[in-house]
Amino acid sequence: xxxxQNFKNHTxxxxxxxxxxxxLGLILLGLSIYEVVxxxxxxxxxxxxxxxxxxxxxxxxxxxxxxxxxxxIRLEERLRLASVLPPAMQPSIAKLxxxxxxxxxxxxxxxxxxxxxxxxxxxxxxxxxxxxIQNWRPDDxxx
Numbered sequence: 001x002x003x004x005q006n007f008k009n010h011t012x013x014x015x016x017x018x019x020x021x022x023x024l025g026l027i028l029l030g031l032s033i034y035e036v037v038x039x040x041x042x043x044x045x046x047x048x049x050x051x052x053x054x055x056x057x058x059x060x061x062x063x064x065x066x067x068x069x070x071x072x073i074r075l076e077e078r079l080r081l082a083s084v085l086p087p088a089m090q091p092s093i094a095k096l097x098x099x100x101x102x103x104x105x106x107x108x109x110x111x112x113x114x115x116x117x118x119x120x121x122x123x124x125x126x127x128x129x130x131x132x133i134q135n136w137r138p139d140d141x142x143x
Contacts, residue, residue, distance in 0.1 A: 005138040007130050010106065012140075017062060025055045070102060077101040084109045085116065095120055103129030108137045 013019070032048040078101065081093045093116075096104070100119045103126035107115050111134060119129050 005106070005136045005140075007133070007136075010130070010136070010139070021058055025051075025058055029055050070098060073105050074098050074101050077105050080109075081112065081116070084112050086113065089113060089116065092116055092120055099126045100124060100129055102126045105139055106130055106136050107133045108135040111135060 028051045032044070032051040036044045036048045078093055081096075081104075082090065085093065096116065096119065103124070104112065104115060104119070107129075115129060115132060118124065118132060122128070124132070
C-alpha cells in the first residue's frame with residue numbers, strides 16, 4: 001500500500017485470489033470447455049461440471065467474505081458516527097445506506113459531519129462519498 005491512501009490508490013488486491021486462483025480457474029474452465037468441444041462425452045462433461053463447480057465455489061467464497069466485511073464496516077461506522085457526530089446529527093446515522101457507510105469509512109473524524117450531510121442530501125453512492133474525502137483515514141485490513 002502507498003504511504004498515503006487516497007481515492008486513486010485505495011483499492012487492494014488479494015494476490016492469492018486475484019493473481020493465482022481466479023486466473024487458474026479461468027484457464028481450467030477454458031481448457032475444460034475446449035476438451036468438451038474437441039472430445040464430447042460423459043467424462044469430459046463431468047470434468048467441465050467439476051471445474052465449473054469449483055470455479056463457482058471460489059467466487060462465492062470471495063463474495064461471502066466481502067459481504068461479511070461490508071456488515072462489519074456497517075457496524076463499525078455506525079459506532080464511530082455515534083461517537084463523532086454531534087447529538088443533533090445522531091438521527092441521520094439510521095438514514096445512511098450501507099453503500100454510504102462503506103464510503104465513509106475512509107473519512108477522518110473531522111470530515112464526517114459534513115460528509116454525512118452531503119451524502120444524505122445528494123443521495124451519494126460509495127464512490128461519490130470516497131471522491132469527496134479530503135483527508136483519508138487508511139484502511140489496510142480489507143479483504
